[in-house]
Amino acid sequence: MPYAAVNDTHLFYRIDGTENRSAPWVVLSNSLGSDVSMWTPQIAEFTKHFRVLRYDTRGHGHSAAPQGPYTIEQLTGDVIGLMDQLGIERAHFAGVSMGGLTGVGLGARYANRIDRLVLCNTAAKIGSPEVWVPRAAKARSEGMLALADAVLPRWYTPEFIANNALVMSQVRDVFVHTDKDGYASNCEAINAADLRGEAPSIKARTLVISGTHDLAATPVQGRELAESVPGARYVELNAAHISNVELANEYNKIVVDFLLGA
Incomplete structure (x- = not known):
């Protein structure tokens, strides 16, 4: 499996679409409690147009889970370090939830490396200590299985859950096998990250996508993020x-x- 030694950790990554060596790159960043597999529905279509780099955020999937807490500086630095390792000078970036928060940081702090930004189901400030502190503590003390029944039903609408048993079983499998300390350390990174003051400095062309029924990063927050990023x-x-x-x-x-x- 491909790994890169980046920012004092080891990141697992996958690359698709390299047949077209002149195609632009797009980097895909996973949500909290998932891994590179969450992007499977995009690969066939995206590789018609792009070279696609997806990676497991530190503490997730096959990437290492170094001791936390983590910071948004580490999460953004991991992306830039991975691009450096692979010789990618510039790329588009798309992230969901935690991955979208990473995208806000990248757009604000690494304008010379990011072409266009897609910020999905996210905000410049996600949640509050009342959410993240007990969740991190529960992950560490009781494990991921103890969180699954409370967290996963918020990811999809009831209709989707009822009609997609196979997808839900795969999502649950990834979630419960996420490293509990890595998950908790990412909760702490999200809790500490408030990028509302940085979002207006983003110069990349930006698309913000929200879900009407999203309870974790609401449409109100998505509109606020879009309004704060020029254009x-x-x-x-x-x-x-x-x-x-x-x-x-x-x-x-x-x-x-x-x-x-x-």
Whole structure:
């Protein structure tokens, strides 16, 4: 499996679409409690147009889970370090939830490395200590299985859950096998990150996608994020928190059109 030694940790990554060596790069960043597999519904369509780099955020999937707490500086630095390792000078970036928060940081702090930004089901400030502190503590003390039944139903609408048992079993499998300390350390990174003051400095063309039924990063927060980034476009999908899976075809068309647009 491909790993890169980055920022004092080891990151697992996958690359698709390299047949077209002149295609632009797009980097995909996972949500909290998931891994590179959350982007499976995008790969076939995205690789028609891009070289695709996806990676497991530190503490997730096959990436290492160094001792935390983690910081948004580490999460953004991991992306830049991985791009450096792979010789990628500039790339588009798309992230969901925690990955979207990482994208806000990248757009604000690494303007010379990011072409266009897609910030999905996220905000410049996600949640509060009342959410993240007890969740991190429960992950460490009781493990991921203790969180699954409370967290996963918030990711998708009830209709999607009822009609997609296989998807939900795969999502649950990834979630419960996420390193508990890595998960908790990322909760602490999200809790500490408040990028509302930095979002207005983003110069990259930006698309913000929210889910109408998202309880974790609400449409109100998505609109606030879009309004704070100069020239950003806002789109709302009839989905919950993981819109790229729940409405994959619609999501793919919107994102590809945005990334390829004049």
